[in-house]
Amino acid sequence: MEAFTTHTGIGVPLRRSNVDTDQIIPAVYLKRVTKTGFDDGLFNAWRTNDPDFVLNRPAYAKGSVLVAGPDFGTGSSREHAVWALRDYGFKAVLSSRFADIFRGNAGKQGLVAGVLSEDDLEQLWKILEEAPGTEVTIDLENRQAHAGEAGAVFRFDVDDYTRWRLMEGLDDIGLTLRHEQDITDFEATRPGWMPKTLPARTMDTV
Amino acid sequence: MAGTLAEKVWADHVVRRGENGEPDLLYIDLQLLHEVTSPQAFDGLREEGRTPRRLDQQLATEDHNTPTIDIDKPIADITSRTQIDTLRRNAEEFGVRIHSLGDLDQGIVHVVGPQLGLTMPGITVVCGDSHTSTHGAFGALAFGIGTSEVEHVLATQTLSLNPFKTMAITVDGALKPGVTAKDIILAVIAKIGTGGGSGYVLEYRGEAIRTLSMEGRMTICNMSIEAGARAGMIAPDETTFEYVQGRPHAPRGADWDAAVEHWRTLRSADDATFDAEVHIDADELEPFVTWGTNPGQGLPLSASVPAPEDFTDDNARVAAENALEYMDLVPGTPLKDVKVDTVFMGSCTNGRIEDLRAFASVLEGRQKHPDVRVLVVPGSARVRIQAEQEGLDKVFLGFGAEWRQAGCSMCLGMNPDQLAPGERAASTSNRNFEGRQGKGGRTHLVSPVVAAATAVRGTLSSPSDLGAASAPSDLQPVA
């Protein structure tokens, strides 16, 4: 996972609340067997049926900072929701409230999920709507989002632990592998008769 | 050593104690893989340029999607075929041992692990499947995990986890004839509810548990998840050792002695305290059957379909109302009058050799009810072979049942073995959720002997409802 310090990219105002994971990516995409390439599934219903949907507007199409309404990521706990956002190119989602599971999944996959106050959310939406294509800079170290000509600054919340992990670029596995020596030491204490699948053995007789 | 069995096994596997509320890093001895929950885990490894840490602690088999007929032909369903092809490719690329369709050791993950002697007392076992709790029957700490955890175990052979709470479920007394392990666990779930075990490892103890075979114990631990539990466990004893000994991957010689010496210490201390305790009297149990759409909605077979008003709790009443509508059941109908279209004998709950023997012992010398379709699906290719060596296949075929190849089959209907909308099944599997066995299908969970008696009478029945068989049986009925 790449380490995250700052990121600058086009801000996308998604003026909707209660965007659940089924809206982020419909269930049919769950049949896939890969962990990448979910960009086409992102907000699939809106992108296909609603020409005015924000990502269908050229100025926002290359966006990488999503600014969404409250209760983003509710519903079933599918990790695919985060994969779809990430594969589309989003590096951060700002909202005034996230579903817990979504926020947990985001942190594990390197996507910043920052919590803004409702007033700031409204202001940020205004900036992004008045000047489509405005870039937002996410400064994770200082937990700040900078946007617009006037240099508006918004504070967002990310818990210390997640922030540290994102800044170190540590996914769950990377985090565990920091203790690789402990694992190796533990393995050295395991009795020899513990189960081993290799070399493969099978019944002598059928 | 003090503590419960689960706590001991946990303590034996802590690589690193979590500080300040952080989770413990727990070592995983054995990971089982199948085609549905592993593809993204392997893809994740590939993406990060990682490799499995311990290939000798991974085992893959194909089960959820596999067809049970024409297994030499290409799989028709595209999603199923893609998942299976992907597993095969991943196994080859990463060097994971795999038992593919047609292989002698192929079968449902939870049947294959114990059968190969890989499932042992005191180990930790994980799989991207909730019924991993099955392996707890050996005194292993075994639980289901999600796909990103599968990847985590592949890469590190560990998981970060907070300790589970423990619940003792004591089943005292002796089972009446015709009452089986399946009836015990259905009664337990009916008693504590589908959320009653939430956050707990259940430890089953007491005389009735001790007298069960390993197959029976696996049936019970298998369904721990249906009570919401993380895992189920039974302390290992002579029955366990006897089952493991001589299996392909079981320890041998001096290793065997060392292993057994350790395994004998794996029991909850007499003064261990559990976070919760439940008691059940085995003598009072009867054959059990579910009437609703979750495994907790069960009753003795001699009872009648309940009415929503029977439930004082609001949620339970609404759930009953919905379930009765979906199941198309009228309150007050004796359960024994409920007509069944299909009998499914199989799954990781009841697809082992002893289950097939029990099923056959009831069928022998009897006729199938003409309106019932009977599907017998062994849990693994080995179970199938053994059943044929014992002549059980002839009993099934002579009775008019279909005798299939190994896999999950109609347990979840990911392959073509499905109920048609509105069809009703007596099933030896573990989940009676809406649509689980096929869209619109209706499921009654039962034991193998109840499934068999139902196939004879055409309505939910127990062997005691049947007249004498026409020919004396030389198969031993199994309690």
Ligand code: SF4
């Ligand atoms: S038999 Fe059923 S419960 Fe068991 S692993 Fe297969 S699908 Fe899951």
